[in-house]
Amino acid sequence: MPVERAHWEDLPPTVRAAVEAHIGPVQHAHTVAAGVNSGIAAVLESPNGSVFLKGVPLDHPQIHTQRRETLINPYLPNTSPRILWHVEAEGWDLIGYERISGRHADYSPGSPDLPLVAAAVRELQSTECPEIGIKLAEDRWKTYAGPAGVEQLAGTALLHTDLAPHNVLVADRAHLIDWAWPTRGAAWIDPAVLILRLMEAGHSASDADAWARAQFTSWGAAPYDAVDAFSEANTHAWDEIAENDPQPWKRRMAQIAHEWLTYWHRSPAS
Structure with missing residues (x-):
């Protein structure tokens, strides 16, 4: 079942703060259309660079697919982006990926x-x-x-x-x-x-x-x-x-x- 897509601004302040603890203050956020099973999918720009943010609510059935991504990422070949950080905050499971501009x-x-x-x-x-x-x-x-x-x-x-x-x-x-x-x-x-x-x-x-x-x-x-x-x-x-x-x-x-x-x-x- 597709997940209703949220934007960066829709996330609770405590969730945004948990993300910014890793990347610094977000100066710009752009929601991407791909990834129908993601509750949020966005490119975040901060003074420290850009990351791809992907996440789902903790109570959504698709949470298991995101956890599989977290589990397998350290073993992937160089063709795949690396996970930079992973946080859970106020009902959300969020992953910050190395951004690939393509x-x-x-x-x-x-x-x-x-x-x-x-x-x-x-x-x-x-x-x-x-x-x-x-x-x-x-x-x-x-x-x-x-x-x-x-x-x-x-x-x-x-x-x-x-x-x-x-x-x-x-x-x-x-x-x-x-x-x-x-x-x-x-x-x-x-x-x-x-x-x-x-x-x-x-x-x-x-x-x-x-x-x-x-x-x-x-x-x-x-x-x-x-x-x-x-x-x-x-x-x-x-x-x-x-x-x-x-x-x-x-x-x-x-x-x-x-x-x-x-x-x-x-x-x-x-």
Whole structure:
């Protein structure tokens, strides 16, 4: 459920004071549109520089996603912004992030952002997931598994699992942001997730598959049956998401997941 967006000026004085204890007096605050699950998302300017502020009320169901971000941040590769401080004050949970001045990635065919996105994901692919209690891939998707099950999703890689273009900022390089769903599993799962987003941006299933094979060793080496099991489970997951909250983009993602599954079933097993 989306969180009603607050502005910096809407926060209680004690909450603003708790933030300013870390960054100094806020001279300017700009609310950003991205991050529908954030109660507040703003760039704050102070004499000490700028930070990105992200937060939710402590009693909101999405609080667990923010706490996962806090938990995983120290282990992230350099493609992701660092958490500078974390405070709780008067019913709010607030994170101050290193600010990255960039734009959301363009995933359309031929986009010059695609090599940058691939480089960021490859860096992540080489990052082993710490054993700190985050969700296991085989557990996360088992509810949606078909008869084959999802045991083949197990692995030791750190996965982002939500590589939508609004979760990638392009500046000097591509930066992976919004770590609400970190997962431990097989490294090829993130390329599988990215493929659906490429299709959303206009790539055909075959072109997205070929691009991923050229970019990610893990995807080229992924067992056919394992990808099949994940693709089926992920399709069921998107169906449920679209049924529970039928926003047009969610219904479109469910459709794309079905298109991908059809393509994969027609592909030769390898």
